[in-house]
Amino acid sequence: MSTRPLVSVIIPACNAAAFLRGTLESVLSQTYRDLEVLVVDDGSEDDTARIVEAVAVRDRRVNLFRQRNQGVAVARNTAVTRATGTYIAPLDADDIWFPTKIEKQVRSMEDDGPLVGLNYTWWRGLDEDGTPSLWSHPWRLEGEIADALTALNFIGNASVPMIRRSCFDRVGNYDPTFRAAGAEGCEDWDLALRIAEHYRLSVVPEHLTGYRRVRGSMSGNFAAMIRSHEFMLERLRQRRPDVPETLQRWSRGQLYGYLAMIGMRSGNYRDAVGWFIQGLQARKVSYLSPWVVELILSKLPAVLSRPAMGFVQRRMRRWK
Numbered sequence: 278m279s280t281r282p283l284v285s286v287i288i289p290a291c292n293a294a295a296f297l298r299g300t301l302e303s304v305l306s307q308t309y310r311d312l313e314v315l316v317v318d319d320g321s322e323d324d325t326a327r328i329v330e331a332v333a334v335r336d337r338r339v340n341l342f343r344q345r346n347q348g349v350a351v352a353r354n355t356a357v358t359r360a361t362g363t364y365i366a367p368l369d370a371d372d373i374w375f376p377t378k379i380e381k382q383v384r385s386m387e388d389d390g391p392l393v394g395l396n397y398t399w400w401r402g403l404d405e406d407g408t409p410s411l412w413s414h415p416w417r418l419e420g421e422i423a424d425a426l427t428a429l430n431f432i433g434n435a436s437v438p439m440i441r442r443s444c445f446d447r448v449g450n451y452d453p454t455f456r457a458a459g460a461e462g463c464e465d466w467d468l469a470l471r472i473a474e475h476y477r478l479s480v481v482p483e484h485l486t487g488y489r490r491v492r493g494s495m496s497g498n499f500a501a502m503i504r505s506h507e508f509m510l511e512r513l514r515q516r517r518p519d520v521p522e523t524l525q526r527w528s529r530g531q532l533y534g535y536l537a538m539i540g541m542r543s544g545n546y547r548d549a550v551g552w553f554i555q556g557l558q559a560r561k562v563s564y565l566s567p568w569v570v571e572l573i574l575s576k577l578p579a580v581l582s583r584p585a586m587g588f589v590q591r592r593m594r595r596w597k
Contacts, residue, residue, distance in 0.1 A: 281311045282387070284379055284439070285362030289352030291319040293370035294328055296489065299407075301332050301339065303373035303487070309380035314339045315356040316370075320346025325370075348456035350464045357450055365440045367465065371489045372436040373403075378485035382439040385481050394444040394476025395469060397432045400486035412484060414567040418574060419480055423473035425574040426466075427513065427520065428527040434488045435465035444472050455508055462498070462505035467512060474516070490539075499536055499548070506532050529555075 286304050290297055297316075304314055316329045318341060326343060333339040342355055357365060364386060366379060382396045389396075402411035416431040425431070432438055448471040451464045472478075510525050537553040540546065 279311050281309075282363035282383060283361060284309065284312050284364045284366050284383060285356070285360030285442070286312055286314045286366050286368055287353055287356035287360060288314065288316045288368050288370055289319055289349050289356070290316055290321065290325050290329070290370040291346060291349075291352070292321045292323045292325060294321075294324040296371040297325060297328050298332070300368065300370055300373055301329070303375070304368065305332075305336055305338070306376055307374065307379045308377050309383055312338050312379070313360070313362060315359055316341050317352040317355045318343040319348070319352040320344065348453060348461060350451035350453040350455060350461075353464075354450040354453070357445055360442065363442055365442055365445070367438065367440075368436045369434070372434070373407075373487040373489070374436070375485045375487065377483075378481075379439070381481045381483065381485065385479055386439060386441065389477070389479050391441070391443075392477050393479045394441045394472045395432075396439045396479045396481060397437050398481045398483060398485040400433050400437055400488045401484050403487045403489040405489065407487075407489070410490070414571070415482060416571060417480060417482060418478070418571065420477050421473075422478055422574075422577075423470060424521075424524055424577045426470055426473045426478070427524045428574055428577070429531045429570065430466050430469075431571075431574075432466070432469055434486070436488060437486045438465075438469060440468075440472065441476070444476060447475055448472055452512065455505060458504075458508050460501065460505040460508035462502050463509040464505075467509045470509075470513060471516075499540075502536065503532070 288300065288304075293300075301314070301316075304312065316339065318326045318329070326341060329339065329341040333341060340359075342359065344352070344355060353367060364383065366382070368374065378398060382398065385396050386393060399415055400413045401409050402413075404410045413433050414431075418425050418431055448468070451468055455461050455464050455467070506529070510528065513520055513525075533553070533555045536548075537550075540548045
């Protein structure tokens with residue numbers, strides 16, 4: 278019997294038949310073998326359940342749970358409540374992991390100890406056919422960085438993090454009220470923020486997650502992303518009434534910058550220009566080099582001090 282920590286892989290799946298088999302194969306091909314895989318079929322009307330059942334026949338680590346459609350947060354929570362692992366590794370049903378992801382994240386978490394609640398990796402963007410289309414910036418932000426994570430979601434997407442199971446006992450699960458508010462999309466960022474408010478974060482500096490952009494997916498619904506981001510900020514203000522408005526403006530600026538980039542790549546030029554302008558209005562620093570943004574975020578307490586903020590604001594006024 279292995280003495281290594283068990284990792285619980287949680288996969289919410291709704292009508293995910295197109296990519297789910299490849300997603301599961303990427304999990305079962307991990308060099309780290311001490312896994313349990315919990316797939317929650319969230320009211321699918323396609324072959325999602327049959328695909329999982331077929332894979333489970335040949336690999337007993339795979340488990341299927343079925344429920345009526347209740348949204349991604351409830352589906353993830355269903356898996357979390359059934360998970361028995363020391364670590365939770367979320368994975369969306371159309372994404373993939375590269376073979377050493379879990380092994381390297383477990384090693385990092387074990388070496389760092391219980392003060393670290395979440396570990397992230399870098400990621401590769403994939404087209405629908407699996408062709409790499411972009412690479413995440415190699416962020417190296419670590420430690421007590423809740424403010425930095427507010428300003429910028431450097432974790433990137435829901436399939437990246439590994440989370441210490443005990444974190445859920447302290448900060449709660451994924452928030453299902455996003456769906457009730459018509460604002461699904463930022464549930465993973467919201468959870469990461471709550472974890473960062475109580476724990477340290479760490480990084481494995483390698484591109485180990487494959488993030489697939491699928492037409493019609495939640496990540497492609499731009500209006501919903503904006504609503505979800507505002508709802509996340511509202512939740513943040515409820516927890517931390519003193520959160521600086523500067524952080525919230527930076528956060529909006531980064532989101533609009535991301536939307537502008539996706540709009541340009543998809544040929545949606547008119548909206549892309551609109552998002553670019555909104556991003557500039559929110560916070561011009563969002564359009565600096567990623568390396569400059571990383572430097573600013575790594576020095577955030579000093580940057581937010583009154584003298585430093587005065588300097589930044591004077592520089593920004595010159596850009597108008």
